[in-house]
Amino acid sequence: MADAFTLAFDAPLGGLNTLRIGATASCLATIADPDALPAILGHDQLHELPVLVLGEGSNVLFATDFHGLVLRPAWRSVRISDDDGRTAIVQAAAGYGWDALVDWTLAQGLPGLENLALIPGLVGAAPIQNIGAYGVEASEFITAVDAWDRGRGGFVRLDAVACGFGYRDSIFKREPERWIVSNVEFRFDRERRRALDYAGVREELAALGNTDPTPAQVASAVRRLRHRKLPDPGSIGNAGSFFKNPVLARERAAELQSANPSLPVYPAGDASSKLSAAWLIEACGWRGLRDGDAGISAQHALVLVNHGRATGAELLTLARRVAAFVAERFGVRLEPEPRI
Numbered sequence: 001m002a003d004a005f006t007l008a009f010d011a012p013l014g015g016l017n018t019l020r021i022g023a024t025a026s027c028l029a030t031i032a033d034p035d036a037l038p039a040i041l042g043h044d045q046l047h048e049l050p051v052l053v054l055g056e057g058s059n060v061l062f063a064t065d066f067h068g069l070v071l072r073p074a075w076r077s078v079r080i081s082d083d084d085g086r087t088a089i090v091q092a093a094a095g096y097g098w099d100a101l102v103d104w105t106l107a108q109g110l111p112g113l114e115n116l117a118l119i120p121g122l123v124g125a126a127p128i129q130n131i132g133a134y135g136v137e138a139s140e141f142i143t144a145v146d147a148w149d150r151g152r153g154g155f156v157r158l159d160a161v162a163c164g165f166g167y168r169d170s171i172f173k174r175e176p177e178r179w180i181v182s183n184v185e186f187r188f189d190r191e192r193r194r195a196l197d198y199a200g201v202r203e204e205l206a207a208l209g210n211t212d213p214t215p216a217q218v219a220s221a222v223r224r225l226r227h228r229k230l231p232d233p234g235s236i237g238n239a240g241s242f243f244k245n246p247v248l249a250r251e252r253a254a255e256l257q258s259a260n261p262s263l264p265v266y267p268a269g270d271a272s273s274k275l276s277a278a279w280l281i282e283a284c285g286w287r288g289l290r291d292g293d294a295g296i297s298a299q300h301a302l303v304l305v306n307h308g309r310a311t312g313a314e315l316l317t318l319a320r321r322v323a324a325f326v327a328e329r330f331g332v333r334l335e336p337e338p339r340i
């Protein structure tokens with residue numbers, strides 16, 4: 001039988017994060033079976049180290065080397081555990097690719113994840129920040145998350161309420177040292193209506209000649225939109241949006257919009273509004289600027305890019321300068337989205 005895990009000491013992480021930061025980890029454990037977690041966490045040489053779970057590294061910034069234990073979930077499986085003809089329950093392992101899950105569910109005739117096509121990363125990371133795009137969030141489908149609880153030293157199952165999902169938020173994001181997600185359970189409704197209202201989706205579908213699109217056609221349209229709008233981490237290091245879109249009291253957002261009429265403002269619950277962080281950064285003149293190899297994408301003002309050999313510290317310095325500019329000009333605080 002293959003080893004349940006392998007360990008590498010002083011391991012380079014440059015190929016394991018999409019910002020392509022050349023950091024190292026004291027130890028990198030690649031894990032083929034979640035049942036190996038107690039042995040790894042209790043290992044003589046490892047049990048006192050800080051722990052970081054790393055999926056595809058598409059939402060992390062290594063500001064320094066990581067003096068600790070990096071855990072890479074490499075267990076991959078997906079199956080339908082229950083199906084009554086209208087709704088189906090799917091169990092997906094943490095190490096399964098997110099975009100592969102989108103394709104797999106669509107091939108099973110299960111709609112819902114099409115708007116979340118092409119988001120980089122693994123299934124186990126999806127609940128961490130409750131990934132979202134094109135008007136849909138993963139939490140609309142997640143019914144439970146199985147995780148190792150480092151606080152209690154055992155596996156637990158959290159239902160969706162216990163996960164505390166919000167915009168780019170969850171209990172897992174708020175307590176990053178505590179949880180190692182092993183499996184995510186989803187529920188899909190075969191009669192779910194398509195979500196086509198996000199700006200650009202209908203236009204892209206119309207350009208493809210799809211007026212009554214199948215979920216797979218929506219996924220294709222979303223993939224085309226994303227290719228056009230966002231820099232490809234295969235060509236230039238980046239972690240997608242570097243800041244969250246700020247959420248403000250509705251009155252404060254309305255004031256800002258009346259002073260800046262082209263600022264996009266979206267409803268966010270009863271008393272709050274969400275602003276476009278990209279617009280705020282672009283208005284400060286930062287789009288496309290660079291300082292050495294650390295830069296702001298010319299394609300999208302919310303994306304921090306590594307033009308080659310930028311260090312994590314250089315990228316972080318640039319991000320802080322951008323945030324300070326936006327705070328100075330608009331009085332709005334930008335909060336980073338990736339784990340730093």
Ligand code: FAD
Pocket residue numbers: 018052053054055056057058059060073094119120121122123124125126128129130131132133172176179180181182230231232233238239240241339
């Ligand atoms: P990593 O980057 O490896 O980890 C991210 C965080 O999750 C870390 O804190 C890590 O410790 C934790 N984590 C990962 N796996 C586990 C686990 N099994 N258990 C516990 N903690 C874990 N995000 C969106 O929401 N919407 C988008 O549209 C979007 N577009 C993107 C576009 C690009 C080009 C890029 C580069 C990123 C984009 N992202 C987007 C961000 C990113 O893809 C998501 O956050 C994704 O879920 C990260 O997956 P990962 O496997 O790479 O996680």
Ligand code: EPU
Pocket residue numbers: 132133134135199229239240241242243244245264276277278279280282287299300301302337
């Ligand atoms: N805009 C600018 N300048 C730019 C880019 C955008 O002013 O350079 C303005 C435009 O007015 C545009 C608006 O910002 O209409 C919104 O842009 P976009 O549709 O690209 O969305 P976003 O708010 O910048 C969010 C998510 C993305 C997600 C898209 C699509 C956050 C932090 N980001 O970006 O998620 O893919 O919507 O739903 O919520 C990620 O989290 O990494 C990510 C890429």
